[in-house]
Amino acid sequence: MNGPLSLSPTDGAVDEHVCSAKGCRATAVHAVVWNNPKLHTAGRRKVWLACEDHEKSLADFVALRGFLIEVVPVGALTDADG
Numbered sequence: 001m002n003g004p005l006s007l008s009p010t011d012g013a014v015d016e017h018v019c020s021a022k023g024c025r026a027t028a029v030h031a032v033v034w035n036n037p038k039l040h041t042a043g044r045r046k047v048w049l050a051c052e053d054h055e056k057s058l059a060d061f062v063a064l065r066g067f068l069i070e071v072v073p074v075g076a077l078t079d080a081d082g
């Protein structure tokens, strides 16, 4: 797809982060890190990406279930997260 948005010098190299909220296509700025002990091993870090608008609702969703580990900036994610 070519257009005015394809002028980035790092085109194709940047991993675009999109919000995980249903139907949302906004760029994610937060990462909600969580773990469900019934489904995941203790060291596993599941990540939901969230835009500014959805960070609270996504974090609250897992926090209510006791699954929330932390909320970090998207830039702070490591290869171990996912």
Ligand SMILES: [Zn+2]
Pocket: 019, 020, 021, 024, 025, 026, 050, 051, 052, 053, 054
């Ligand atoms: Zn969103």
